[in-house]
């Protein structure tokens with residue numbers, strides 16, 4: 001379920017148009033793609049990840065009122081904060097291990113490839 005950006009009613013996430021106010025919710029011709037809409041006069045780009053990291057080259061940037069590729073950076077930030085705290089530690093530990101033992105990890109990779117080739121050749 002999602003909320004209609006115009007009338008704020010709860011509607012099915014697969015709805016192409018809002019059943020209450022008929023606002024188009026999906027991109028025209030692409031019913032699987034959500035068409036994000038600005039609320040009020042504030043362009044979507046102001047809260048978009050791709051505007052913040054300067055990777056968007058859409059011509060409607062920075063004043064997009066509608067966009068299919070909009071990515072809410074505030075939502076992304078709160079998703080990141082909701083991740084279990086062990087995930088960054090695990091990634092950090094793996095990165096540290098890679099930096100400190102590149103030879104060992106290279107040898108381990110070679111051993112895995114050798115075992116796989118041996119298994120393939122024995123069939």
Ligand code: SF4
Nearest residue numbers: 045048051056058067
């Ligand atoms: S992806 Fe859309 S909303 Fe995001 S910066 Fe580009 S034009 Fe703006």
Ligand SMILES: [Zn+2]
Nearest residue numbers: 004007018021
């Ligand atoms: Zn609506």
